[in-house]
Amino acid sequence: MANYSIKDIAQLSGVSPATVSRVINDNGRFSEATRQKVLAVIQETGYQTNYSAKSLRMHKSFSIGVLVPDISNHFFASLVQQIEAILFDQGYSTIICNTARSSTKEQAYLQMLASKGIDGLVIISGPQAFDIEQAALPTTIPYVCIDREPKQRADTVFIAANHYQGAFDATEALLQRGCQRPIMALHAQLSSSGTERLHGFQDALKKNNRTFDAQTQLLQLTDTDRLPKLKAYLAKFPATDGIFAVNDALAVELLSALTQLGQKVPAEIQLIGFDDDPLDQHTTPTLSSVKQDLTQLAQVTVDNLLKAINHQATYGKSISIPVTLALRESTK
Template sequence: MNKKYSIKDIAKLSGVSVATVSRVINDNGRFSEETRKKVQKVIRDTDYHTNFSAKNLRMNKSFSVGILVPDISNYFFANVVQKIEKILFKQGYSTIICNTARDEKKELAYLKMLESKGIDGLIVISGAKAFDISKLKTPQKIPFVCIDREPKDKQNTVFISSDHYQGAVEATNSLFEAGCKFPIIASHSRTSSSSSYRLRGFKDALAKNNITYNKSKNHIVLDSDNITKKLNQFLELEPQIDGIFAINDSIAINVLSALLKIGKSVPKDIKIIGFDNDPQDIHSYPTLSSIKQDTDKIAQVTVDNLINLINHTGITGESITIPVSLIQRESSK
């Protein structure tokens, strides 16, 4: 049977103190790069594994973080979750990813499950309603961070969001700059803080270009059914439309496909731009212009703030806005 090595064995074989080995394992405190490499080599050679159960009891931590996501099939959500998981793993935390499918009962069930598992922190991504952690038995014990979802009590968390408003302004302005005179916005029927900011940005961009927003003339709601029929009927009523800002890339791709089916040329007849910069955008025909969210920064800022809250060094009540960027492709030129 292979020998089970203790942290004392690792310290002795490395020629350093137990405290130094602990600092290297937890990547916390002072030690030289040479010491790090020496200790890590001994750990690899001995196949040493930290006794997490003992460590958890000693530190009163589970080293786990829960992530609530409304739709894991959505590219933006999946991309952010993947990057958050990668950063957390490097810092010694495991993640429990819960796909709520935008179901309030399912979300509450997941929250109670995560609470029972003693998670150290929680990340909440998007959602129609303000997030309310007070539904749990001991809400004050779980530090949490919200991404693109307004918390009910902002004083006890950190709210992180892309600049959805500015992204919508830039997207709409790019249509005007490309020669559009009558742009509209295409959205789904679901509400969220991010979609409301995008709608507001669109309205303000219209106003700055001397157009008064009219819901019946400047806004089309497109859910999954009969998109081509609905869009065609809308264009028959409003034939002057020459630009479309889609509230996300999923809608934009569906609109692009529908326009081609009804005989509209993109971008000659109607220009279109989306939001999220999905990988599919470069494979559409024509390629889709979009607003890019900085998922690397969103993930890093989220983890940094959550870890600080877990370690009682963070500041709550903050709202952090991450800049976005305009990606011009064929569909809006």
């Protein structure tokens, strides 16, 4: 394959080398027609940018680190996939780090990312506030947080779906459909998004003149004891007729457990989750859920990170992404 230079691409495209450079770096003014013409020539010739030289010249690695707690979770996986696709279109490669909710693993990944000279960092979810200083990362690395409170709010942008409103609406949906004693099922450890969902659940009860009792209306479940704990809970509180699960992964497991226990959904217990996993449409009955706008969440994240990298960001702000209800057969 012949080695083409930017001058060659410019000549074949009928534009100046400066224009070719602007198209490659997606920086500066040029028409869409010009962009398409240059990109077509690049594809035809197999031209490849010398990223090593480009990195040295611009003091950039053109790589972004993404820290995610559980890549097997559909919501996280889909969000990361969309973020990666947008970043790729902007000329950045993505290093995806699955922490498995381990603080030790998270710290090791952060050190690795710092050694690679990443240009920016995306932090997704987690039970504790993200502390850039404790992470021992250079404070010059721009970062944004999704669904995870940053300890140094003035140094970043915090982006999250409206978890509070989603939980509030989900709880009201149960009440409006006749539930007299709805409960919330959640994990032992809550992220900042989980805490917001809990607050939404509590306030929906309050608005509808229902008392909230953490001892009797919160069902905390670990990974190992879900079926026996649910069985014991329902034996103790047989009037339970609605469950708002903190996420769909837990809701799907509860749906299976309720079936095993002979509980009819939604006739005896109504169920609603959070995240609108595609699996929700294939359960029996299909699962009601709160839908997050993944596309908007990913785009807003990348937009703010790139602004931070280019020293154009407005730090210290929080961005809330709206949610909607997707009601299906598990609610009446």
